[in-house]
Structures are given as C-alpha cells and as structure tokens.
Amino acid sequence: MKIVVLKFGGTSVGSIDKIKNVANIIHYYLKKKYKVIVVSSAMSGVTNDLVNKSRKISNNFCDSEYDILVSSGEQVACSLIAGRLLHKGLKSRTWLGWQIPIITHGPHKQSRIIQINKKKIMDYLKEGGIPIITGFQGVNKDSRVTTLGRGGSDASAIMLAKFFNAEKCVIYTDVQGVYTTDPNKLSNAKKIKEISYEEMLEMASLGAKVMQPISIQDARLNKVDIEVKSSFVRKTGTLITKRANIINNKIITGISSTQNDSKVSLIGVKDKPGVAASIFRPLSKNLINVDMVVQNISPNGRETDLTFTIKSDDLNKTKKIIKENKSINFRKLIFKKGVSKISIIGVGMITTPGVTFRMFQALAENRINIQVISTSEIKISVLIDKRNVKKALTALHKEFKLDY
Amino acid sequence: MKIVVLKFGGTSVGSIDKIKNVANIIHYYLKKKYKVIVVSSAMSGVTNDLVNKSRKISNNFCDSEYDILVSSGEQVACSLIAGRLLHKGLKSRTWLGWQIPIITHGPHKQSRIIQINKKKIMDYLKEGGIPIITGFQGVNKDSRVTTLGRGGSDASAIMLAKFFNAEKCVIYTDVQGVYTTDPNKLSNAKKIKEISYEEMLEMASLGAKVMQPISIQDARLNKVDIEVKSSFVRKTGTLITKRANIINNKIITGISSTQNDSKVSLIGVKDKPGVAASIFRPLSKNLINVDMVVQNISPNGRETDLTFTIKSDDLNKTKKIIKENKSINFRKLIFKKGVSKISIIGVGMITTPGVTFRMFQALAENRINIQVISTSEIKISVLIDKRNVKKALTALHKEFKLDY
Numbered sequence: 001m002k003i004v005v006l007k008f009g010g011t012s013v014g015s016i017d018k019i020k021n022v023a024n025i026i027h028y029y030l031k032k033k034y035k036v037i038v039v040s041s042a043m044s045g046v047t048n049d050l051v052n053k054s055r056k057i058s059n060n061f062c063d064s065e066y067d068i069l070v071s072s073g074e075q076v077a078c079s080l081i082a083g084r085l086l087h088k089g090l091k092s093r094t095w096l097g098w099q100i101p102i103i104t105h106g107p108h109k110q111s112r113i114i115q116i117n118k119k120k121i122m123d124y125l126k127e128g129g130i131p132i133i134t135g136f137q138g139v140n141k142d143s144r145v146t147t148l149g150r151g152g153s154d155a156s157a158i159m160l161a162k163f164f165n166a167e168k169c170v171i172y173t174d175v176q177g178v179y180t181t182d183p184n185k186l187s188n189a190k191k192i193k194e195i196s197y198e199e200m201l202e203m204a205s206l207g208a209k210v211m212q213p214i215s216i217q218d219a220r221l222n223k224v225d226i227e228v229k230s231s232f233v234r235k236t237g238t239l240i241t242k243r244a245n246i247i248n249n250k251i252i253t254g255i256s257s258t259q260n261d262s263k264v265s266l267i268g269v270k271d272k273p274g275v276a277a278s279i280f281r282p283l284s285k286n287l288i289n290v291d292m293v294v295q296n297i298s299p300n301g302r303e304t305d306l307t308f309t310i311k312s313d314d315l316n317k318t319k320k321i322i323k324e325n326k327s328i329n330f331r332k333l334i335f336k337k338g339v340s341k342i343s344i345i346g347v348g349m350i351t352t353p354g355v356t357f358r359m360f361q362a363l364a365e366n367r368i369n370i371q372v373i374s375t376s377e378i379k380i381s382v383l384i385d386k387r388n389v390k391k392a393l394t395a396l397h398k399e400f401k402l403d404y
Numbered sequence: 405m406k407i408v409v410l411k412f413g414g415t416s417v418g419s420i421d422k423i424k425n426v427a428n429i430i431h432y433y434l435k436k437k438y439k440v441i442v443v444s445s446a447m448s449g450v451t452n453d454l455v456n457k458s459r460k461i462s463n464n465f466c467d468s469e470y471d472i473l474v475s476s477g478e479q480v481a482c483s484l485i486a487g488r489l490l491h492k493g494l495k496s497r498t499w500l501g502w503q504i505p506i507i508t509h510g511p512h513k514q515s516r517i518i519q520i521n522k523k524k525i526m527d528y529l530k531e532g533g534i535p536i537i538t539g540f541q542g543v544n545k546d547s548r549v550t551t552l553g554r555g556g557s558d559a560s561a562i563m564l565a566k567f568f569n570a571e572k573c574v575i576y577t578d579v580q581g582v583y584t585t586d587p588n589k590l591s592n593a594k595k596i597k598e599i600s601y602e603e604m605l606e607m608a609s610l611g612a613k614v615m616q617p618i619s620i621q622d623a624r625l626n627k628v629d630i631e632v633k634s635s636f637v638r639k640t641g642t643l644i645t646k647r648a649n650i651i652n653n654k655i656i657t658g659i660s661s662t663q664n665d666s667k668v669s670l671i672g673v674k675d676k677p678g679v680a681a682s683i684f685r686p687l688s689k690n691l692i693n694v695d696m697v698v699q700n701i702s703p704n705g706r707e708t709d710l711t712f713t714i715k716s717d718d719l720n721k722t723k724k725i726i727k728e729n730k731s732i733n734f735r736k737l738i739f740k741k742g743v744s745k746i747s748i749i750g751v752g753m754i755t756t757p758g759v760t761f762r763m764f765q766a767l768a769e770n771r772i773n774i775q776v777i778s779t780s781e782i783k784i785s786v787l788i789d790k791r792n793v794k795k796a797l798t799a800l801h802k803e804f805k806l807d808y
C-alpha cells in the first residue's frame with residue numbers, strides 16, 4: 001500500500017476557497033494511486049483567537065482546559081475538508097484524536113505522541129476512505145484531550161507517516177520551500193531541492209518560518225522524509241531527508257542571517273569556574289535568549305573577555321541585570337547594537353577543507369569586518385555590522401555557488 | 405446528594421464577561437450546598453457561523469461531518485466556563501459527550517440521548533468537582549460524534565437531570581421566564597410562576613422563544629421540573645412542572661397571539677373521503693405550514709366549507725398551488741390577509757364551565773368579530789382581524805384576571 005501523509009497548515013485552510021483547493025490537492029494524489037492520510041491545522045487566526053479568549057478568562061488559564069479549548073480549531077477545519085471531499089463524491093471522514101486513538105504522554109499543552117492505533121485507520125484506507133485527522137492533538141491514558149504545543153500538527157503528520165510507514169510526508173504551507181537564504185533579503189536566493197535534517201536544524205532562523213525545530217528533530221529521529229511545499233503554487237518544494245539520501249555537489253546548502261542583534265562584551269572577567277554560570281543564570285531566569293557566546297583564552301590565566309549576543313529588544317533588560325547583579329565581576333562592559341549573525345550551513349564543509357578561509361576572504365574582499373566567530377560541525381557563524389548584511393549575503397551566495 | 409442541573413444558552417455565554425457571570429451563578433448554587441452539573445450551549449453566533457461555513461463548502465453537507473463541525477462550539481464555551489471556575493479556585497473540568505459517555509441513537513443532526521453513564525460524573529461530583537458538560541451532543545454506538553438538533557442543549561440538560569435525579573433543571577436564557585402574554589404586545593403581561601408542561605406546549609407561539617416544544621415534551625415524558633430564568637437578572641423565573649404540582653387558582657394561564665396570518669376558505673368543497681388530504685398534501689409537500697383547520701358541517705350532506713390559516717408569507721405560493729391543482733374541487737376560493745389567532749390556554753378550563761362563553765363575550769363587548777373558532781382540551785383559539793389584537797389581549801387578560 002503506497003501511503004502519503006499530507007499535512008495542511010493554518011494558511012492552507014485559511015478560507016472556504018482554500019479548503020476547496022486542499023480537496024483538489026488531495027484528489028490529485030488519489031489519481032496517482034496513493035492512499036492518502038490528511039492532517040490539518042486549525043484555520044489561520046482561529047487558534048490565536050481562542051488563546052486570546054482564554055487570557056481574558058484568566059491570566060493563568062488551566063492547561064487541561066486550554067487543550068480542550070484550542071483543539072476545537074482542528075476539528076472545524078477537518079470537518080470542512082471531509083465535507084468538501086464528500087461533496088466531490090469521495091469517501092472521507094474526520095477522525096478526532098480520541099477516535100483513533102492517538103495516545104500522548106506528558107503534560108498538557110506540550111504532550112508528545114507515543115502511540116497511534118493503526119487498526120481503524122488501516123481498515124478505513126483499505127475501504128477506500130480518506131481519513132482527515134485533527135493535527136496537534138491526541139488523548140492521554142486518562143482519556144483527556146491533549147495538545148502537542150505550537151507547530152504540533154507537523155508532529156502529528158510526522159508520527160502518522162512513521163507509524164503507517166508512509167512513502168513521504170508532505171507539509172503544505174504558505175512558502176514554496178526552503179531557500180538558500182531569505183528571498184526577502186537577497187532576490188538571488190534559490191529554492192533548495194534537498195536538505196538534510198541537520199542542516200535544516202542549523203538554518204533555524206530561516207527554517208523557523210517553515211517548520212519548528214522540534215518537528216525537524218522529530219522527523220530526523222523517526223527517519224521520515226518531509227517535503228515542504230506551497231498549497232497555492234503547484235511546484236516542487238524542498239525535501240528534508242537524511243544526509244545519505246542527498247545528491248548534492250554543493251559545499252554550502254544555505255546562508256542564514258539574523259536581523260537585529262546586540263553584542264555584549266564583559267572585559268576582564270575573573271577566569272575561574274562558575275563565572276559564566278553567574279552571568280547567564282540571571283539572564284535565563286529573565287527569559288533573555290542568549291545566542292552566540294564566545295570566550296577568549298585568558299592571556300595571563302587570571303582574566304578573560306566574554307562576548308555574547310542577544311536580541312536588541314532585550315538590551316535594556318540585560319544592561320540592568322548585569323549592572324545590578326553584584327556577583328558578576330568584570331573591569332569593563334561594552335554594549336553594541338546593530339549587529340547581525342551570518343551563518344553558512346552545509347554538511348559538505350565536513351569533508352571540504354578551506355571553507356572557513358573562503359568565507360573570511362569573501363567578506364574581507366568586500367571590506368566587511370568580522371567581529372566574532374563561532375563554528376560547529378556544519379555551520380560557521382560570524383558577527384558583522386548589520387548595515388553589511390546584504391553585501392555579505394551577496395558575496396557568500398556567490399562564493400559558494402548558490403546563485404544557480 | 406442535592407443535585408441541580410444548570411443549563412446556559414448561547415446568549416448567556418455570549419461574551420467573556422457573560423461567561424464570568426455564569427461562573428458567579430454556579431458559585432451561588434455551590435454556596436447553597438448544591439452539587440452542580442453544568443450544561444452549556446455554544447457562544448451565541450458561533451453555531452450559525454459554522455453552519456454558514458458548511459453551506460459554502462457544499463449545498464449538501466454531510467450530516468456526520470456537520471455534527472463534528474458544530475459540536476466544536478460547545479467545547480469552546482465549556483472550557484471557558486471551567487477555566488473561569490478554576491480561576492476562582494474551584495474544582496472543575498469540561499466533560500465532552502464521549503468522555504462520559506452520553507450515548508445517543510438515531511440519525512446524525514437529530515439524534516436522541518438514550519443512555520448516560522453516571523459513574524464518572526458521580527465520582528467527580530463526590531470529589532467536589534463541577535462538571536461542565538457540552539450540551540447538544542453525544543456519541544453513538546459507533547463512537548461517532550452526534551448532535552441532537554436545534555435546542556438540543558435543553559434536551560441534554562433535561563436528560564442529565566433525569567439520570568442524576570436532580571432536584572431541578574434550571575434553563576438560563578435571555579428572557580426572565582414565561583409570560584401571561586407577549587410583553588411586547590401587552591405591557592400588562594405578567595411573569596407566570598408555574599405552568600404545566602401541557603400549557604407550555606400549547607403556548608408554543610410564546611414558548612418557542614423560551615424553549616423548543618420538543619424539549620418541553622422531553623421534560624414532560626421524563627418528569628423533570630424546569631425553571632426558566634434569565635442569567636442577567638437575579639429574579640425567580642417560571643417553573644414548568646406537571647399539573648398536579650401547580651397551586652394556581654387561575655382558570656387561564658396565558659394568552660398567545662400570532663402576528664401575521666392569512667385565512668384561506670374553500671367554499672363548496674365536495675364532502676367525500678380524501679378531499680382534505682387532496683388539499684393539504686400539495687401544501688405539505690411545498691413546506692407550507694397549515695395552522696388552524698376548520699371544516700363546517702355540510703348542510704346538504706354533499707358540500708362543505710373548509711377554512712385554514714397559513715403564514716402570510718406563504719400566501720402567494722398557496723394561491724398558486726390551489727389554483728393549479730386540478731384535483732381540488734370547490735365552487736369559490738376566498739383569501740384574507742391580516743388575521744391573527746388569539747388563544748387562551750389553561751388547564752383550569754377543563755373543570756370550569758363557561759370559559760368559552762366568557763371569552764366570546766369579552767370579545768363581543770369590545771366589538772371584535774370572531775371569524776373562526778377552534779378548541780382543544782386546554783386551549784380555545786379564535787381568528788380575528790389583526791388590527792384588533794391589542795384590544796383583544798387587553799380584554800381577555802382582564803377577563804381572566806391575569807392583570808395582577
């Protein structure tokens with residue numbers, strides 16, 4: 001049995017016309033002799049509206065009731081899709097999480113799927129039915145409705161693809177795929193045909209718009225190939241798969257950039273155990289997201305310089321915390337707004353020497369100063385002045401032959 | 405265990421503030437040492453919006469998917485009520501139909517509750533919990549979500565009151581109760597303290613605004629006392645109960661009137677079996693609702709006069725059907741727009757002679773001509789010119805001592 005899981009995001013089912021379009025997409029796969037399992041999110045805007053209602057009821061709305069509340073959105077979208085397929089003379093019905101059941105574990109609002117009972121859906125597929133399954137939700141051992149957290153419909157689709165051994169899992173969304181870099185920043189950006197889970201994870205700043213990192217991780221762990229594509233344009237999307245499946249002679253797969261960061265440098269910090277923790281603990285407590293962290297080797301063995309980046313929105317809060325916290329010792333504090341992190345990402349760099357050099361040279365040739373450097377196995381990130389972002393993207397996109 | 409079932413209609417949960425108010429009402433019963441079972445409708449407007457969506461998807465939207473679609477509305481309202489009670493430090497949760505379960509029988513969109521599993525809810529009540537149960541829905545033997553049809557939340561409340569042997573079932577709505585006559589037509593109208601199921605059924609034209617006749621019938625068959633009251637005003641409402649429970653020295657309980665009817669008279673119809681059917685069959689087929697039907701005794705044994713009333717909106721359609729249908733034989737056809745039906749209703753008339761005479765005399769004294777008369781065990785209806793409605797209501801309201 002050739003099974004495909006099709007997942008439609010909120011914008012793909014955002015109106016009656018779009019739902020009719022979704023029914024046509026499903027029909028297309030049927031004609032190609034696929035058995036189709038559909039997963040749908042709530043119509044765009046609905047979940048936010050429900051969440052706002054809950055906030056007006058209580059500033060501390062109960063998690064289990066939150067799950068009952070927001071899970072209603074997918075129920076509506078699914079019934080409209082099934083209703084449309086039936087209108088077209090096809091056999092279809094909505095399957096709610098508890099009807100299958102899709103068993104979850106863990107706390108409300110952030111449960112995880114641990115088991116999917118295949119029997120009923122498999123029988124239904126054999127009868128020629130098209131199951132429309134509510135994404136983002138399941139039911140726990142106590143028969144309580146649970147949700148999987150934001151982006152949870154992707155997780156539903158991935159787990160269904162795994163349990164039903166689907167040929168692929170297609171995530172329909174409002175973008176055409178994953179790009180070599182943000183097309184809004186560089187018109188030369190190209191759609192990537194194939195990308196590995198690891199690269200996709202590293203490209204989070206781009207990828208977050210397409211899929212939540214946790215869903216990519218789900219797909220990686222469960223070895224589910226994902227095609228990300230648009231439900232509005234009939235074009236091939238981007239396949240997210242494991243490294244070994246990728247035929248790609250490019251060293252670099254994509255380039256990501258951040259928009260509006262600030263750099264914080266603490267000069268002359270005592271170089272002893274626990275110092276970094278004493279700095280980052282109060283920031284973490286205040287929900288300040290620290291990104292790049294670089295610590296230089298202490299030249300005299302007693303003092304060191306520590307640099308990290310944060311979102312510029314958090315700058316004032318960060319200043320206050322560092323200045324008020326007496327346990328943090330340093331000689332000098334430097335803040336700098338208006339920096340951007342540029343990262344080149346690609347599994348190809350593991351086996352290709354000189355990638356770092358080529359990156360630095362390309363930037364140098366364009367007179368772009370590198371402020372901080374940080375590297376991982378498949379990513380090199382540099383911090384530059386945000387005014388140079390476009391110049392840097394253009395140079396690197398060309399250097400690593402992503403332009404064509 | 406002193407149990408009360410509180411049912412809140414769409415307008416009672418129509419906004420965040422109204423839901424907060426509902427939580428206060430529930431709290432009030434708890435303070436009076438009641439164990440409270442809550443049933444809620446969807447927030448006002450929600451169900452209509454969902455139904456409109458289904459119509460845009462298909463002009464023949466599948467019934468089982470319709471049930472999935474519209475049942476989402478109660479789910480939202482219930483979670484918000486439970487969320488608010490939890491916010492107030494009370495123990496509460498939403499119970500969806502399938503979680504209890506509430507078992508239904510019959511076709512989708514018009515299922516009937518046949519069984520309610522008491523165990524889980526009873527345990528929950530004993531633990532001090534306040535169950536918030538989705539009205540209007542249940543689950544059938546095949547684990548499919550079903551709905552009970554319009555007004556179905558009342559049916560849910562009544563069946564819960566029956567199965568849990570509740571002291572009473574309170575239906576919260578946007579009117580303060582049932583009135584002796586429509587307060588919009590007669591400012592002298594008084595709220596009725598107690599009314600029998602049968603009277604309530606006969607007062608359909610008034611009662612429909614308060615409760616669907618089918619729900620009143622449910623309450624009657626299951627011997628459930630119902631109090632209808634407003635969720636916005638803290639006043640006693642109207643108790644709907646069985647005749648024997650009513651302490652009432654009034655002969656007439658209420659007076660109803662219709663707004664805009666038309667009278668159709670067929671003069672000189674052949675007086676033989678099947679004639680009435682040949683007239684009403686085509687009307688019924690065209691969904692024309694025929695109300696009063698009066699057939700005079702044929703003076704010569706061969707011909708008779710037949711009169712009936714319809715809504716004035718249906719007049720043109722009715723004319724066309726009668727004129728075009730060759731199987732209907734008559735000598736003369738008379739149509740008259742602008743008539744109203746005035747009915748006096750009361751179980752007291754069974755044991756009190758002379759009620760008909762008093763009604764006719766009161767109208768005659770006010771020079772109101774009676775065009776047609778029809779009677780049942782607890783109701784007398786007359787057809788009058790619609791210009792005389794207010795005069796008639798005033799006269800009858802006074803005659804039967806309903807003014808105080």
